[in-house]
Amino acid sequence: MTPICSKLMYLQFILAVSLLIPTTCSAFLGGHLTRSPFRAHLSTSASVEEVDIHDLQSELNSEGLNLCHGIMHASGVRELSDIQYLTEDQILEMGIDQFDKQNIKRVQERLSKDSHHVHQLRELSTKRDGAFDRKVLSRFEVEERQDFDIRTICSENDVYTGQLFSIEQCEQLNRMSEHYAYKQIGTINSGWTDQIYTLTAQHMACKDVPGMIPSTQIIMRQLIQELYGMFPEIVPGSICYENDGEPHLVKYNGKAKGTVAHTDNSEYKFITVNAILSGQDEYSGGGTYITVLDKTIKLSQGQVLIHLGDLEHAGADIKSGVRRLFIAFFACRWKDDLLNKPILENARDYEG
Structure with a gap:
């Protein structure tokens, strides 16, 4: 490749990037081109249409489990068929009342007979501890500092x-x-x-x-x-x-x-x-x-x-x-x- 071609390609690249970044925020351009790729995404209002998420709430409503949406979703349930993979211990750990427990068991029994649902697609969890655990420090140890990657x-x-x-x-x-x-x-x-x-x-x-x-x-x-x-x-x-x-x-x-x-x-x-x-x-x-x-x-x-x-x-x-x-x-x-x-x-x- 000739030096002229290389220079033209470089100028085209700089022009393309600059069109994406507000001119008042040159720091964003400099910071993001000199470091590893970042996952924050900036978009205009005219972004590509996204696919709608499965309507778990409607499915739960139809089964009398409308009040369980929040706790089910936080446990990893994304569609009704996921309920069959909840264990007895997980249902107990959710702390739900007897009425909702009975409805969950009824749904599980029906789903277990349905041959279309044969494998678990998502891991479910009801744990409310462990993720923030840190090593207990001795007298002279220093607390580990978190890298916030600002x-x-x-x-x-x-x-x-x-x-x-x-x-x-x-x-x-x-x-x-x-x-x-x-x-x-x-x-x-x-x-x-x-x-x-x-x-x-x-x-x-x-x-x-x-x-x-x-x-x-x-x-x-x-x-x-x-x-x-x-x-x-x-x-x-x-x-x-x-x-x-x-x-x-x-x-x-x-x-x-x-x-x-x-x-x-x-x-x-x-x-x-x-x-x-x-x-x-x-x-x-x-x-x-x-x-x-x-x-x-x-x-x-x-x-x-x-x-x-x-x-x-x-x-x-x-x-x-x-x-x-x-x-x-x-x-x-x-x-x-x-x-x-x-x-x-x-x-x-x-x-x-």
Whole structure:
């Protein structure tokens, strides 16, 4: 190949890449071409049509198991035929009531006679512990540091991604939350509720789920230390949860599909951390649309999106399936005291 041809091919490559990236975010181009391939996906609203996810809810409704969707889905059940592979111990560990147990046994007996369902396609699990276990340290051992693999999406707007949880940890958190939610059925404002935040129809404070705060506290403590490095303008030691309802979980499915464009906190310059707990094969659509980038960011299971609370964004509607999130709103103090003063017209209770 001649030097001229090589140079033309190189220029064509650079031009093709530059068309995909907002001109205000040159850091994303530089960072992603010099490191290993990253799984965060940026797309416009005109993305390729996705295949709808199997409608497990309708199948469960037809069997009188409509209240079991959350706990079944979190255990790995994706279609009715998967129920036949639940063991006696797993059904017991789910903690479901006698009525639902009887319906499950009835479905299992019918499916066992159906020759069309002869092999298990997906491993099921009801475990609510183990994924966050760490080695017990001796007196002089140092706590193992997690590599959050922070990448820059847009430096000018402080948008970053990283890896917060492993797949196993995500699945355990999902089982923990759905086990708790099932136990709260019939209890007002417990389980999945719309009483904490106005924008999301299904959310839950992590502190309400037995074992969730202790399971995640080491990772979250280390993440806070990581945030100081990402935002050196923040006063050391000042980052804390915005309120006692943090962190919290959000679930999109059924009629709760997404959120309109909003900011998490326009009154103060705080930090939002948003991790995806669902695999990309568990839902279609979805993602976080960021207005200033005019892009929708779709992450892989366990990845996290980090941005300032005054950044306008939206939860893109899912088309089918279930999308679960782990979210934390962090308050902080900035070295520049002007950034600590509230913008009153943006206050949540401002009446102007």
